[in-house]
Amino acid sequence: MCCVVPSLAIVYTVGDSSGWGLGVDYTTWASGTTLNVGDSLVFNYPSGHTVDEVSSSDYASCTTGNSITSDSSGTTTIPLKTAGTHYFICGVMGHCGGGMKLAVTVAAAGGSGGGSTTPSPDTTTPTTGTTTPTSGTTTPTTAHPSASLSQDRGSATL
C-alpha cells in the first residue's frame, strides 16, 4: 500500500469561470470532471453564499442543519481526501433548491501505474518416461455397434 500523494494533484474550480452561484448547472460540470483523491475543489463566490459539505440525504433534501463543514470566505478550498461521492450545497436558504448543489465522485488514487504484471509462463515440460503400463488383461469388447441390427436377424422365434 503506497501512501504517497501523487504530485499531479489537480485543483478544480467549481463551475469554472461561472464560479459558485445561482444559475449554474453543477451536475453538468461534475459529469465532465474526473476527480481523484488528492485533488481539490475551489469554490469562488461573492458574499451571500456558503459552501457546505453535507450528506447525501441532506444534499437531496437541501438540508443545511447538519453540515459536515461550512465556509463563507468567498474562496473555499476543499481537499478531496477520501474516495466516494462528496456533496456540497449552498447554505443560504433557497440557494440549494435554486441549483447551488454539487455532487462529485472522487475516485481512489490508483496504485503505481498499470497493473501489467504478466506472469512468466511455466514451461516445465513433464518428463514423459516410456514406461508403458503392463496391460495384461485384455478387455473383451463384445459390444455390438447397433442393437437394432442384431435384433433384426438374431431373434428367430419359432
Ligand SMILES: [Cu+2]
Ligand atoms: Cu448561495
